[in-house]
Amino acid sequence: MARRIVDLLKSKVQNSQIELLESLSYSDIFWDQIAKIERIRYKGYVYDLTISPDHNFVCGRGAFISHNTTTAVNSAAYLASHRRKTLLIDIDPQGNATSGVGIDKNRVEHSIYEVLIAHRPIERVLLPTQIRNLDLIPSNIQLSGAQIELVNLESRETLLKKALGNIKEKYDYVIVDCPPSLGLLTINTLIASDEVIIPMQCEYYPLEGLGQLLNTIGLVQRNYNPSLKLAGVLLTMFDTRTNLSHQVAREVQEYFGDRVYKTVIPRNVRLAEAPSFGKPILLYDRHCAGAKAYKRLAREIMLKSKE
Numbered sequence: 424m425a426r427r428i429v430d431l432l433k434s435k436v437q438n439s440q441i442e443l444l445e446s447l448s449y450s451d452i453f454w455d456q457i458a459k460i461e462r463i464r465y466k467g468y469v470y471d472l473t474i475s476p477d478h479n480f481v482c483g484r485g486a487f488i489s490h491n492t493t494t495a496v497n498s499a500a501y502l503a504s505h506r507r508k509t510l511l512i513d514i515d516p517q518g519n520a521t522s523g524v525g526i527d528k529n530r531v532e533h534s535i536y537e538v539l540i541a542h543r544p545i546e547r548v549l550l551p552t553q554i555r556n557l558d559l560i561p562s563n564i565q566l567s568g569a570q571i572e573l574v575n576l577e578s579r580e581t582l583l584k585k586a587l588g589n590i591k592e593k594y595d596y597v598i599v600d601c602p603p604s605l606g607l608l609t610i611n612t613l614i615a616s617d618e619v620i621i622p623m624q625c626e627y628y629p630l631e632g633l634g635q636l637l638n639t640i641g642l643v644q645r646n647y648n649p650s651l652k653l654a655g656v657l658l659t660m661f662d663t664r665t666n667l668s669h670q671v672a673r674e675v676q677e678y679f680g681d682r683v684y685k686t687v688i689p690r691n692v693r694l695a696e697a698p699s700f701g702k703p704i705l706l707y708d709r710h711c712a713g714a715k716a717y718k719r720l721a722r723e724i725m726l727k728s729k730e
């Protein structure tokens with residue numbers, strides 16, 4: 424049975440029907456067993472059959488992106504704690520970065536939505552947070568319709584870049600937490616950004632999403648933002664006890680070489696708990712392994728951006 428599914432998926436991949444493969448990955452057919460049986464090479468990327476629907480990534484100095492809210496929130500918090508003036512922009516309708524720094528997303532009066540759609544000056548949406556040197560541009564569910572509303576706007580891809588204007592100069596770091604999809608909100612972020620950090624979870628092979636992301640970065644570089652750089656790849660959710668974690672780490676390091684951050688974020692339950700208390704890890708439990716890792720990461724980010 425498992426073998427037949429593998430053959431089926433393989434032929435689909437060879438026919439470039441990646442979408443089908445992605446939708447299949449949501450179903451509950453023996454994924455664990457299949458993963459051990461076969462991996463697929465396609466157009467230079469290695470696919471594992473446990474392809475996740477997630478696309479993970481963050482972005483950097485002058486602006487980081489992230490579809491890894493934990494990384495966006497905690498690296499921003501530690502950069503601020505190192506006395507770097509830091510702005511966290513939540514551009515994901517889920518608003519998890521907003522609530523992650525302790526701001527009630529349901530009570531947010533003005534959000535990034537108004538900045539993008541109604542040209543509200545970004546300064547008038549800015550909120551201080553409980554961490555000194557860390558400000559927030561909040562988001563909430565209001566933004567969920569924006570991808571569609573944006574389509575009809577002129578210069579729809581560069582709205583965030585324009586909105587950021589010279590506010591970027593007031594901060595040492597601007598970190599943007601992106602939604603998982605590679606839609607207009609993400610494109611806006613890539614165009615407004617100087618660097619991208621790509622977090623990769625070591626719990627599955629995230630290389631499918633990675634291929635699409637790298638393509639999109641290339642597209643943005645060629646058409647809008649030639650200076651966009653890959654700041655680094657961050658291994659997250661690393662579990663020393665699993666073979667898969669070691670395997671993913673090895674392959675990512677082989678592929679990206681010294682562009683992989685030395686800091687590896689461990690799988691750590693305290694990191695998962697902190698958001699429900701509206702606290703970055705440094706306020707929730709600064710002695711846990713996850714906190715120490717994000718503290719190291721902030722230092723590495725500062726070092727890499729050659730302060």
Ligand SMILES: Nc1ncnc2c1ncn2[C@@H]1O[C@H](COP(=O)(O)OP(=O)(O)O)[C@@H](O)[C@H]1O
Pocket residue numbers: 477479489490491492493494519659660661688689690691692694695696698713
């Ligand atoms: N290193 C980690 N260890 C344990 N749990 C984590 C870790 N990183 C993220 N999580 C948890 O995994 C889930 C998804 O992470 P999140 O950062 O919100 O990703 P995304 O923004 O891509 O949805 C959240 O519940 C989060 O608390």
Ligand SMILES: [Mg+2]
Pocket residue numbers: 489490491492493515519600601602
């Ligand atoms: Mg998120």
